[in-house]
Amino acid sequence: MSASVTEMKKRIEVNQGAEGEELGTWDGLESALAAAIFNAAVDAIMVINARGILQAANQSAETLFGFNSEEMLGKNISMLMPAPYAHEHDGYLYNYCASAERKIIGIGREVTGQRKDGSCFPLHLSVSEFRQDDQQLFVGICHDISERRKFTEHIAFLAKYDGLTGCANRREFIEGLSTAIDACQSNGRKIAVLFIDLDGFKQINDNHGHQVGDSLLKLIAKRFQKTLRDSDLLGRVGGDEFVVSIILDSKGETASHIASRLMESLKEPFIIDDRTLSVGASIGISLYPDDGLTADEVMNEADIAMYQAKVEGGGCIRLFDQALRERSEQVYRLLSRLRKAISLEQLELHYQLQFDIQTLQPCGMEALLRWRDGVNGLVSPDQFIPVALEYGLMTTIGRWVIRQACKDNMTLIEAGLLDVTVAVNICAPLFSEAGFCALVHQLLVSTGLPAERLELEITEDVAMNSSVQVLQTSDELHKAGIRLAMDDFGVGFSSLDRLKKLRFDKLKIDRSFVADLTENHSDQAIVKAILGMAKGLSMRTVAEGIETEEQLAFLREVGCSQGQGFWFARPMPLPELINWLQERR
Template identity: 40%
Template sequence: MSRPLPILSTPAAAPPEAAPLTRYSPIPWGLVIVLSLLFVVVWLLPPLGGLKQSDTIFPLTLHTVMESFSFVVSVLVFAVSWHAYSRERAGNLMILACGFLAVALLDFGHTLSYRGMPDFVTPSSPQKAIIFWLAARYVAALTLLTIALRPWQPLARPRDRYRLMLWALLVTAAVFVSELYLPDFWPTMFVPGVGLTGLKIAAEYGLIAILGATAVILYPKTQGKPAFDAANLFTAVLITILSELCFTLYSNVNDVFQLLGHTYKVIAYFWIYKAVFVSSVRDPYLRLSLEMAERQAAEARIQFLAYHDPLTELPNRILVRERFERAAERARVQSSRVGLVYIDLDNFKTVNDSLGHTLGDLLLQGIGQRLQSLVPAGSTVSRQGGDEFLILLEDVERPREVESLVNRIVEQMQQPFAIQDHDLSTSVSIGVSLFPDDGGDFDTLLKKADTAMYRAKGAGRNGYRFFDREMDKDVGERLRLSNDLRLALARNEFVLHYQPQIDLRTQEVIGAEALIRWQHPELGLLAPGRFIGIAEDTGLIVPIGEWVIRMACHQAAAWQRAGLPPLVVAVNLSAVQFMRGDLVGTVASALATSALPSRCLELELTESILIQDAENILGTVQRLNAIGVQMSIDDFGTGYSSLSYLKRFAVDKLKVDQSFVRDLCSDPDDAAIVRAIIQLARSLGLKTIAEGVETAEILALLQELGCDEAQGYYFAKPLPADNFSAFLSQRLS
């Protein structure tokens, strides 16, 4: 057996998908380490001692440039956060915005108060500059601590952002007024010729403590999938701590620690702005981009599904129709053909019913993929729905090309599919129509390919047929018979013929098989092969079958009342009767109204009936056995021939199909099969009856093999009820 082919997970085609939102950047530990090492080097290395006392290394111009940068960045932090505000954004951004509005104004006061700058209301001095500096630093530190402590969620009320801005302006105004007009309110932070006071240094360490606590709170929020850009804020806090450490060490406002501290401050402000930009501008933009991409993907998906099957993602009928129109135009110009190959899976319902729809869907996907691998380039494989597929073949030069392809498809579709823990095998029935030979438009060709496919299915499945004109006649007749069949019961057009069944040991007539005929008002007497299939497809077999059982029982009872020996009348059953009708009720009613003993009714089941929904069928058969009717297996040997169902269903008789009986004397294989069936039945305590006995030689061989009963033209053709009575009377005389 060939190895099963696995189902591929890659779809036939897929619409574009939106990109996910970019994750926040990690903490730049390398930068923090480099800046920390630089601070340690400047602080501890003796060769740099001269820089620590220099009053020229950080001139006024450079200080003004750096502070101007800090002022601009602080204003940008406020402006970006304020104008990007929405009710869905976290209120922490508004706290940061308003806090840095105050920082910007205080830094501006610090810049104007620096030694060497023109007087700003009062003379510039280190004391004045330090007050503005510390006020700005504490506002910044407390702002960062607040947003680290507060959950990252929107403000309770949108107007709260105006209250935050008012508080920021009030704090700023209080510092400006007190320092410019009440300078003695502030303690001394710097003594000329001496340097920083202990209070100033303590204030700096207070800042470091606040910033350290902020870093400790922020760090856990940088892990996993943070709700905000905690990494950039954490980085800014660490660099600000280095900056404040520098401001605890300077001896004059122009030395290296002032330069290094202001440099770290500029870097820290950049990282704060980066965090604000990410949260207020980049993330909303990315979210908008994501929403737009998702909408575009949804629109693309809708467009895709308008022309493709959702399950297999193969083109649907709309798309294949459009491609056919283009292919047909080219074929007209090039004098070539276009082929439509209609494919239907055989017995796909069994997979769904036994293994579930999930495996059935996977099988359909696998079949679509395998078909795509088999067809030539430029062809289109389409799913029409259910278990039906359609292949559009373009630029066909000769029908032989199509025949070669469908042969390959029939062969390859029998190779097993490996789906989860199952190896599933299937077969296909295929119908083919060609443009322009069989029609000039898509609908006509599709209909004819469908007709050819049903002809292939009717011929035994697992094969193909090309459309021919005779099929059109058959379709027309089938439609006519289907319409007429609906009126046949009401018009009393059905009749039963009876074929005698003979006991091969005594040569007595022991039963009769009831066979339906249709006395069509225009077409004459029709054999069941002409209309039973139509009756099963339309469901009319249920009322027709009920009529047959009822009439057969009444006729058998009538013969007994007429003084003829009791006979067993055999009635064929359809699988549809088991599925849709009340078979047990029909049989019980027919026996009761006809007063026929139940042992005189035999119901013939085909092997295919017994494997469909076996548990329900078994229940029905058991209830029929309880009534007392006999059960036989019709056409035994042509189906599954399983010993398990013979044991479970407790049948009484096996009927040897006439296909084995007809050539019994000339075909050793048929003889071996018949011998095996008879021996099997005998070992199970069952009787055997052979149908299709037409010669004395066949009869003799059946007797030699031990067959119990027989029927066939050698004894009599199926006869109308009156003729059967005459035949039986003649046999008895």
């Protein structure tokens, strides 16, 4: 326990200090108020004389430094400091006391303290001077700022580095690359920038959760660091995007060799929580000064090259060239036009009818997205849909498609022209949204379309997503009476267990199996297998891309229930479809 003010006063009056001098009196804290403040203060409070001898210390000081008052009083304050600081303090105190200047000193200083166990820690210290009779005294008030310093250091770290992987963040990477460019301007050396996008990471993140995804990113960053030299700079600039800058040696490895080694480092699977996970990478490369003269230019061009690697299917390395720049500019021009088209409602739906193969009567229709550009006419979906997906526009477009398809189908039903189900393709981001089912319900209510007259088509990559959200969405749609179809079945990686759990009503046989159906025995075997499986799971089947009488005859013979293709009818906008139906009533 710390000594009370009265007890400390008595000690000061009768004791001798450790340095052989008499301890002075301390009458200034005789009042009860001063004693209460001194003993109750959360901060450590200590009083020393002009020789640095401790005259008093409160309970908080004992707790902070680990000494009791008997161990501290009468000793030099330097016992609470590491050796280098203790010597410096003694000299500073001597010089100050020898000076004629009298003022408050040391307000808000950060110093280093030392506990009884020898451990050191940062302190925030304020020191002021006062006099009692003829004695010159100093009072110090301090507290431990270890946590504050850690927080400050962490904030400073986050300003430059990625908090998850420890790699440089985008800002720090650009600054480091700019510094390297400045250095290479004088020596003529080249710099390679590698833009890395992980292949398959999103599926892992969706299927296993963000915690597993974060752990995977940490392990990937460590592998990259081990592959690179100490002089190379590794940054993380997006969710699953890394960048590397390398000052090339004219006699050393090329940028492509280094990129290959980075890809090679990912080949060994990652083990996380007893899960075995694998990812690949798509890498784009640009060079300074060949492809750009600033950090931003070289970074952007490496990004363009990476995007091309993605377009080509991923898992490859692409070098930037002028053709890629032109293609990138075309993509951005297309993106700008597409955004404008969305705002001006220039998108439209065409409908391709689906027919019962046995009766040849319409039994459904598929809504197909089209874009009629004011300058260039109809733009191919193969051109703009990948761009819309890449830049996050498909969720907005998808909501519009569902609403418009429901509205158009209701128009046909009310006109007595056609009473069938309309099928709408749903992109993965929209289907995975938590509020997707509520959105569909709202659109059905607003348009008046019965739930059983809407069918939602998803691709295999969405169906194979094992996230809870996808399963929950499928279950809610089924309960609401909305049909679910798997589009382009057979071209991806399907799981029979997923087909069962997601409660598909229909499988659409991809047109690639229908095109050579009458001549290719492998395609015939695949179609028969799909039909047999669908029958066993009580699912209807639709064959896409039927264009000949022979294809239709084969599909009728093997038991396919529905079909669509040019043999029946081409996709038509709603007014044309209405005319087509009226002519055939």
